[in-house]
Amino acid sequence: xxxxxxxxxxxxxxxxxxxxxxxxxxxxxxxxxxxxxxxxxxxxxxxxxxxxxxxxxxxxxxxxxxxxxxxxxxxxxxxxxxxxxxxxxxxxxxxxxxxxxxxxxxxxxxxxxxxxxxxxxxxxxxxxxxxxxxxxxxxxxxxxxxxxxxxxxxxxxxxxxxxxxxxxxxxxxxxxxxxxxxxxxxxxxxxxxxxxxxxxxxxxxxxxxxxxxxxxxxxxxxxxxxxxxxxxxxxxxxxxxxxxxxxxxxxxxxxxxxxxxxxxxxxxxxxxxxxxxxxxxxxxxxxxxxxxxxxxxxxxxxxxxxxxxxxxxxxxxxxxxxxxxxxxxxxxxxxxxxxxxxxxxxxxxxxxxxxxxxxxxxxxxxxxxxxxxxxxxxxxxxxxx
Amino acid sequence: xxxxxxxxxxxxxxxxxxxxxxxxxxxxxxxxxxxxxxxxxxxxxxxxxxxxxxxxxxxxxxxxxxxxxxxxxxxxxxxxxxxxxxxxxxxxxxxxxxxxxxxxxxxxxxxxxxxxxxxxxxxxxxxxxxxxxxxxxxxxxxxxxxxxxxxxxxxxxxxxxxxxxxxxxxxxxxxxxxxxxxxxxxxxxxxxxxxxxxxxxxxxxxxxxxxxxxxxxxxxxxxxxxxxxxxxxxxxxxxxxxxxxxxxxxxxxxxxxxxxxxxxxxxxxxxxxxxxxxxxxxxxxxxxxxxxxxxxxxxxxxxxxxxxxxxxxxxx
Numbered sequence: 001x002x003x004x005x006x007x008x009x010x011x012x013x014x015x016x017x018x019x020x021x022x023x024x025x026x027x028x029x030x031x032x033x034x035x036x037x038x039x040x041x042x043x044x045x046x047x048x049x050x051x052x053x054x055x056x057x058x059x060x061x062x063x064x065x066x067x068x069x070x071x072x073x074x075x076x077x078x079x080x081x082x083x084x085x086x087x088x089x090x091x092x093x094x095x096x097x098x099x100x101x102x103x104x105x106x107x108x109x110x111x112x113x114x115x116x117x118x119x120x121x122x123x124x125x126x127x128x129x130x131x132x133x134x135x136x137x138x139x140x141x142x143x144x145x146x147x148x149x150x151x152x153x154x155x156x157x158x159x160x161x162x163x164x165x166x167x168x169x170x171x172x173x174x175x176x177x178x179x180x181x182x183x184x185x186x187x188x189x190x191x192x193x194x195x196x197x198x199x200x201x202x203x204x205x206x207x208x209x210x211x212x213x214x215x216x217x218x219x220x221x222x223x224x225x226x227x228x229x230x231x232x233x234x235x236x237x238x239x240x241x242x243x244x245x246x247x248x249x250x251x252x253x254x255x256x257x258x259x260x261x262x263x264x265x266x267x268x269x270x271x272x273x274x275x276x277x278x279x280x281x282x283x284x285x286x287x288x289x290x291x292x293x294x295x296x297x298x299x300x301x302x303x304x305x306x307x308x309x310x311x312x313x314x315x316x317x318x319x320x321x322x323x324x325x326x327x328x329x330x331x332x333x334x335x336x337x338x339x340x341x342x343x344x345x346x347x348x349x350x351x352x353x354x355x356x357x358x359x360x361x362x363x364x365x366x367x368x369x370x371x372x373x374x375x376x377x378x379x380x381x382x383x384x385x
Numbered sequence: 386x387x388x389x390x391x392x393x394x395x396x397x398x399x400x401x402x403x404x405x406x407x408x409x410x411x412x413x414x415x416x417x418x419x420x421x422x423x424x425x426x427x428x429x430x431x432x433x434x435x436x437x438x439x440x441x442x443x444x445x446x447x448x449x450x451x452x453x454x455x456x457x458x459x460x461x462x463x464x465x466x467x468x469x470x471x472x473x474x475x476x477x478x479x480x481x482x483x484x485x486x487x488x489x490x491x492x493x494x495x496x497x498x499x500x501x502x503x504x505x506x507x508x509x510x511x512x513x514x515x516x517x518x519x520x521x522x523x524x525x526x527x528x529x530x531x532x533x534x535x536x537x538x539x540x541x542x543x544x545x546x547x548x549x550x551x552x553x554x555x556x557x558x559x560x561x562x563x564x565x566x567x568x569x570x571x572x573x574x575x576x577x578x579x580x581x582x583x584x585x586x587x588x589x590x591x592x593x594x595x596x597x598x599x600x601x602x603x604x605x606x607x608x609x610x611x612x613x614x615x616x617x618x619x620x621x622x623x624x625x626x627x628x629x630x631x632x633x634x635x636x637x638x639x640x641x642x643x644x645x646x647x648x649x650x651x652x653x654x655x656x657x658x659x660x661x662x663x664x665x666x667x668x669x670x671x672x673x674x675x676x677x678x679x680x681x682x683x684x685x686x687x688x689x690x691x692x693x694x695x696x697x698x699x700x701x
Contacts, residue, residue, distance in 0.1 A: 185670065213670040217629040219619045222400030223664030223672075226393035243525040247621045254534040256544060275527040275621065277452040376453075 054311025163195020405657020430631020477609025
């Protein structure tokens, strides 16, 4: 499909939704349960659609549970806003959503670029936003032109949060930790290593004893192991991805080292322990818990209710929707009060994460959970505090 | 800066030699074909990659080892290791002969220029990699641990591990056998004859096609053995590992003097040591830079590599 047609379809569908909202609300004004609207914005068509579909399913699931529990009082509907993850499309669908006052809160936008394009309309409309997945640091940087305050909030933590969480989790309960940090030279791993090392400087008793930067095609880690041995490190942190981490941790154990091995959400993958076998035992990983990590029971309930398994950012999307739903339950029916509610919100997410926002709209507490490889499984030890 | 090198000199040296031997075996695949055809077999990296899967399949599917099972011991260990080695050599040799048939033979018979075979070799190399990518769903494949990595002894502060010892000794034996084969056997002599003068060899009654197939086969056997050692040491393979290892082995072949079997040996060992020392002293991020600076410097003074291209004379 050519992009023009795609774009105009997106506009049309958004318009139809907005129109639909307007018409249905008039007919149901006098109905017993109060009808209220929250929106979801993200890629629901195009190349990035799977992310958006995974997210909106979690939002719909939260709303479904809420409506079932409050049948007599509320009937909340989810308005789908498709921006295809594309800033150009977002700037055409955001004005309609921004001016539709029936929508009192929006989960999203999913992508950072689309968020930046949409922000002027939502700021003008005073619509509270909670993104489950827009991670660009500048969105919550007051000095940046991309700053989304006061309307923008996010429940996803960025890597500048993960760095300190990883540093803390890797060294927790270790007596005078001596840490060796290395990366795989990727665009993800190098900045994350920077955040880990910066966090370590502020941690008393923790010393950074060495580091390395190893191409992500490496399989022979002998030189890195030699450096680790010379440095006398008792904690080794790798900021790359799981397949290399598995090869590395085997060689680390084979070299006779008993140092703690830790990694970030790039290593956080069941395949890590599958590939590394017994060598992976006790490894400490930080990651964002999926619904299946929260519990098999929750995942089964989701699948039963929605007909498919939960996907990426399911926990974040579910939590974001629940913040709005809690506001609705507290009697909020307009945008201004909802924005105040979100800004002041304090609660706990389904995965146990503390949900509250700082002055810039970022989730206040790290938002990363710690996982320890135990008998080959990634065991959730709760949020890293 | 040199603290790591001084502190860990012997363990780095042993690791470098073990890695070097894997390079030696892969670079034999490049050097053999180059010696005979005066062409680089760009598919050799993927022949290596396919060879690694021979070991994985033997360990995992024939002997049913899993990530959780205990490593093999005694005769069982010898049986599994030798089967895996033979399987990897077989798979790689078969792949190499296949490459020769598909990418080289027909084009050669038609008398096309060298660039056409170069492209067809690159083409088949991409095809081999893509097929493996699809078969493994783009995922890395782990091999169960068959050989327990026991630390045998400690020499000058360096751990001497069983897998390293096996790699070094077995690879040296395989290299030695191949060298003797080329030097002494009838087929080896025919290979050398073709490499010296194709037309004269033909006139002397050498079956050119057979010699070329044999060259690919022998190169494939060496490359496959490298695949076995790679998986035994690293217990890991993936559809895209061929590129890095192939490039390193090709560099080793050029460093030693491509087309020269002894050159491949010394080139491989020097490269293994150089990479390991450079990573330890300067940081792993400087490994590739150092290696290529050394390569270029060597080629400036010895354009044919350390041991020259005097294949025909020195070819063992």
